[in-house]
Amino acid sequence: MNEKHSLRYASMGLAFALAGLVITTRLIQIQVVSPNAEILNYEALDGKEWDTLVPARGDIYDRHGHLLAGSQLIYEAALELDYVRNPTTIALAASVELGLDYHEVFLEASQNPKDAPFKHITLDYFVPYDKAQELLELKDQLREDPAKAGESEDGIPHSLSGLVITPRLDRSYPEGDLASNVLGLVDKEGNSHNGIEEHLQWLLSGVKKEEYVSADPFLAMDIPEIYDGASLVLTIDREIQDTVEDILDVHLEKTGSYAGSIIVMNPRTGEILAMASRPRLDLSGEWKLDEVYQEGQAFNMAIDGYESGSVFKIITMAAALDSGVATPDTPYTDTGGLTVEGWTIRNWNGGAWGPQTMTTCMEHSLNVCLAYVATEMLGQNRFYEYIRAFQFGQPTGIELAREYAGHVRFNNDDNWHLIDLATNSFGQGIEVTPVQMLRAISAVANDGKMVTPHILKAVINRGHQYTIAPEIAGSPISAETAHTLSAMLAQIVESESYTDMPENIRVAGKTGTATIYNSGLTNASFVGWGPLDDPQFMVYVWLNKPTVSQWASLMASPAFVDVVERLMVLMDIPSDSVRLSMADG
Amino acid sequence: MDRVQQFTQAYSQAPWRKQLQGIGIFLVVLVVILLAASVFVSVTAKTAALGKEIQRNRQEIEELEFEIANMESQLAILTSASVMKQRAIEMGFRPATSEEIMYIHGPGYMGRDHVELAEPAQPTTATAPVISPAFTQSWVDWLARQFRAPLIPLAEAGP
Incomplete structure (x- = not known):
């Protein structure tokens, strides 16, 4: 090889x-001198290898x-903790920006990651948008220009490395306390509490996943897909709900009641159009359950149990008519008392009302008459067969958490006595919920078919809407009985006993006053529905412990009338005269 | 023959030519390896870039979903029942009574129905895949499928 080649x-x-x-x-240069900011920011993106993937919670409409x-x-x-460089800086920023205790944060941030029980420690669940942006900007400034940032007293350069600000979704209730x-x-x-949030938590929340999540771009496709929680469409009509809540509030004030509930249901389908209850929480602000709901106070009175009083006479009369032991005109002579097992049943005013019919017994709400119907005409076996057929003592299955099943002592129970039959006939000694009463009485308004009250209209899951079909809960009475009883209850609403009822629409209904044991106070109720020939709404009113008067006819009936007047507008129900003339042509 | 002898003689007279031949072969191999390596690096780099882009897009999707959910809530607050009622009162409206409403018969009008926020669910039916596996499976998948293929009819036959 010559030199020329060697040179080459x-x-x-x-x-x-x-x-x-x-x-x-x-x-x-890439790795050390001027590393890529994204790589340096790795821990901010997600430093953890195992991560909990939380799906977005479904909405409710x-x-x-x-x-x-x-x-x-x-x-x-x-x-x-793995990424904390300067606990002092973090504690300082957290105390100034988030108002957290400096020493507590400093102690948390100073932990050795190897010894700490948790490497990920949440400092604040709710950092407002502006504070979060300020912290993120400060963190960037310290990272980009550490020389300018200086050092803390212990000689460590200022750094917010290890302080992670993560966006996340939180529940929001735009309507405040509505519904x-x-x-x-x-x-x-x-954590979900009460209502449909708790009852359908499994559907709304989706399924969390603990997965290995890596920032390695080659594993980008390995990130598992998680499905958001399903969204729900309720049967509730916002305008009707708002109106009914306003009416409830007004009547609670007027009657001096402790609490109350008004429910509006479509008796044909069981759809709950409004379910107002008080007390209510303003969900848009700061709230404390314990402060609003005293011990023993139901979150939703519509699914809470109570003795309904005389509205239950509808059930007793339905049983009597359906079994053929009575007709609307069956005579009865009221002597003002009926003795059962040594106890004497008396009427609401303690008086004897003389010659009556079944219709006037209902009109005057005579306890003695209905106790006679139950004990002497129906008998215990037949009465409790109907109670079972109307499904008392069983929850309705409405999509709300903590629905009370009610309490019935049946005649085959050990602690049952004949006096129970007498008192049950007028709604005492039997615990029911307003939604149970609506379920049972829907049979009267709906040709003998009892509907299941429900609040869930549809479920939206993965881009598809699944609509829930109405459900018939049973047929405890015949259509003929239902029509006869409806006519009776419409007739009594039009009688002198019921004043200030709606004039432009024919409705059926019944009051109920139940004494609360040993308190001198009452539960005032009213159930009614209309239009009589084509029922589109059924309204249940319950006022707990009214103090202005103890009688439901004075306390609960006016609330029913107010609700009906607004429903006619909100549900586009013309007056009977207009509706029937339009139907004729 | 003369030419062969001339060649042999030439190599024996200049042994560096043999070395050069060896170096040439080495360089050819090196170039092939470098080409393969560069193709590998190029594909890997593109994959990494795409992977990173997917990660960024996913993060962006998540952020946008957060924003959308937040804005929907804000919109709902602005149009909530209490706000709308207050605005109506401020504008001089009051709730109508049933006597003030005039009804007109509209043949076929069924009233206001509930909202459809998504496509109604249809009964699920088996559908053929839109894209042929030939366009999606790797040769390893194809090979595995070929091995499994004879078993499929047996497995599908069932008891």
């Missing part, structure tokens, strides 16, 4: 060496698509 080889060697040097230099429960953007501030008793709520920790 040397040149090639030099070229290769230079290329190698350039590559090495570039590698050092009213029947017309108004959002009742949705999600709002908030931020969570947390410590990732709060129906919705229930989700607390800061994501």
Whole structure:
């Protein structure tokens, strides 16, 4: 090999060496001198290898698509101990920006990750948007220009590395306290309480997944897909709910009642159009369940138990008519008392009402008459067969958490006595819920067919809407009995005993006053439905412990009338005269 | 023959030519390896870039979903029943009574029905895949499928 060739080889060697040097230099520059910001920001993106993937919670809408429960953007501030460089800076920023205790945060951030029980420590679940942005900006500034940031007293450069600000969705209730008793709520920790939020938690929340999540771009497709929780469309009509809540509030004030509930249901389908209950929570603000609901206070009175009083006479009379032991005109002479097992049943005014018919017994709400019907005409076996057929003592299955099943002592129970039959006939000694009463009485309004009250109209899951079909709960009475009893109850509403009832629409209904044991107070109720020939609404009113008067005819009936007048407008129900003339042509 | 002898003689007279031949073969192999490596690096780099883009897009999707959910809530607050009622009162409206409403008969009008926020669910039916496996499976998948293929009819036959 001559010198000329040696020079060429040397040149090639030099070229290769230079290329190698350039590559090495570039590698050092990329890795050490000016590393890619995204790589440095790795821990901010997600430093954890195992992560909990939380699906977005489903929304809740009213029947017309108004959002009742949705999600709002908030931020969570947390410590990732593996990445903490300067606990002092973190404690300082957390105390100034988030108002947290400096020493507590400092102690948390100073933990050795190897010894700490948790490497991820949440400092604040609810960081407002502006505070979160300020912290993120400060963190970026300290990272980009550490020299300018200086050092803390212990000589460590200021750094917010390890302080992670993560956006997340939190429950939001745009309507405030509207339908709060129906919705229930989700607390800061994501736990649901009461209402449909708790009952359908499994459907709304979706399924969390603990998965290996890596920032490695080659594993980008390995990130598992999680499905958001299903959204719900309720049968509730926002406008009717709002109106009924207003009416309930007004009448609670007027009557001096302790609490109350008004429910509006479609008796043909069982759809709950409104379910008002008080007390209510304003879900849009800060709330404390314990402060609003005293011990023993139901979150939603519509699914809570009570002795309904005389509205239950509808059930007794339905049984009597259906079994053929009575007709509307069957005579009865009221002597003012009926003795059963040594106990004397008396009428609401303690008086004797003389010659009556079944219709006037219902009109004057005579306890003695109905106790006679149950004990002497129906008998215990037949009476409790009907109670079973009307499904008392069984929850309706409405999609609300903590529905009370009620309490019935049947004649085959050990602690049952004949006096129970007498008192049950007029709604005492038997615990029912308003939704149970609606289920049972819907048979009277709906040609003998009892509907299941429900509040869930449809479920939206993975882009498809599944509509829930109405359900017939049973047929405890015949259509003929239903029509006869409806006519009776319409007749008594039009009688002198019921004043100020709606004049432009024919309705059927019944009051109920039940004394609360040993208190001197009452539960005042009213159930009614209309229009009589084509029932489109059934309204149940329950006022707990009214103090202005103890009688339901004075306390609960006016609330029913107010609700009916507004329903006619909100549900586009013309007066009977207009409706029938339109039907004629 | 003369030419062969001339060639042999030439190599024996200049042994560096043999070395050069060896170096040439080495360089050819090196170039092939470098080409393969560069193709690998190029594909890997593109895959990494796409992977990173997928990650960024996913993050962006999540952020946008958060934003959308937040804005839907804000919109719902602005159009809530209490706000709308207050605005109506401020504008001089009051609730109508049933006597003030005039009804007109509209043949076929069924009233206001509940909202459809998504496509109604249809009964699920088996459908053929739109994309042929030939366009989606790797050669390893194809090979595995070929091995499994004879078993499929047996497995599908059932008891």
